Amino acid sequence: MSNQLLEVHNLNTLYGRSHILHDLSFRLAKGESMSLMGRNGMGKTTTLKSILGIVPPRSGHVYFDGEDISHLPTWKRMRRDIAYVPEGRGMFHNLTVKEHLQMAARPGSNGETKWDYDRVLATFPRLSERLCNLGTELSGGEQQMLAIGRALVTNPRLMILDEATEGLAPLIRQDIWNVIASIRESGISSLVVDKNIKALKGLCDRHVVIVKGKVHFDGSSSELDQNLEKVETALSV
Numbered sequence: 001m002s003n004q005l006l007e008v009h010n011l012n013t014l015y016g017r018s019h020i021l022h023d024l025s026f027r028l029a030k031g032e033s034m035s036l037m038g039r040n041g042m043g044k045t046t047t048l049k050s051i052l053g054i055v056p057p058r059s060g061h062v063y064f065d066g067e068d069i070s071h072l073p074t075w076k077r078m079r080r081d082i083a084y085v086p087e088g089r090g091m092f093h094n095l096t097v098k099e100h101l102q103m104a105a106r107p108g109s110n111g112e113t114k115w116d117y118d119r120v121l122a123t124f125p126r127l128s129e130r131l132c133n134l135g136t137e138l139s140g141g142e143q144q145m146l147a148i149g150r151a152l153v154t155n156p157r158l159m160i161l162d163e164a165t166e167g168l169a170p171l172i173r174q175d176i177w178n179v180i181a182s183i184r185e186s187g188i189s190s191l192v193v194d195k196n197i198k199a200l201k202g203l204c205d206r207h208v209v210i211v212k213g214k215v216h217f218d219g220s221s222s223e224l225d226q227n228l229e230k231v232e233t234a235l236s237v
């Protein structure tokens, strides 16, 4: 059996005539945590949406745990144990904190329920004080915690996080990094989109940097250190 969890193979994704992803390929091993970095507009969110089928690629394949999921609709891909924390957090306007979590909770496809409502509240004590508030009434940091909690209660094998720390105060940002670290320690693989190279170096095993929809760098944290100048140039505005 392969130890690859996610394989992205030669993706080409377009919006109308704008060709955004160009033969994009990378792999994520089971239990591994991977960062996906790049400047604004380079195609990070488009990569995630292509993996999930939210924006279907023109060509290329996505394999999850050895299965070609390229033809599946988004909800079926997510039922393969992929959880998505979208950019902007995606709170539902009419649901409370409690309802957000209860609605999403389900066992993983192997029947596991390691992450349930109580464990999420124990991980994010601040949410337990706001259970009856609407998701949209929370602060930015609390909304991010809820978005991560809502993903965790689906008991995923892969967590995909898009700019989870964007716009947050440094202390809250650190809280989110700590949670991402504990997700990794609990054995869940993750694909983390962010721009903070320093934080990601400690948090992820492997790093992919994209420039204009093409892989510019793909390597381990120590390879990232050896190529720091090249990577920092690709990320600087």
Ligand SMILES: Nc1ncnc2c1ncn2[C@@H]1O[C@H](COP(=O)(O)OP(=O)(O)OP(=O)(O)O)[C@@H](O)[C@H]1O
Pocket (backbone or CB within 6 Å): 015, 018, 020, 038, 039, 040, 041, 042, 043, 044, 045, 046, 047, 087
């Ligand atoms: N729905 C859309 N229709 C047309 N073009 C789009 C659409 N979504 C994104 N784009 C364009 O595709 C390119 C890649 O966008 P994408 O959102 O993937 O970038 P990103 O790397 O996630 O950027 P950011 O760091 O700002 O979130 C950009 O030029 C963007 O303007």
Ligand SMILES: [Mg+2]
Pocket (backbone or CB within 6 Å): 044, 045, 046, 087, 162
């Ligand atoms: Mg984006």
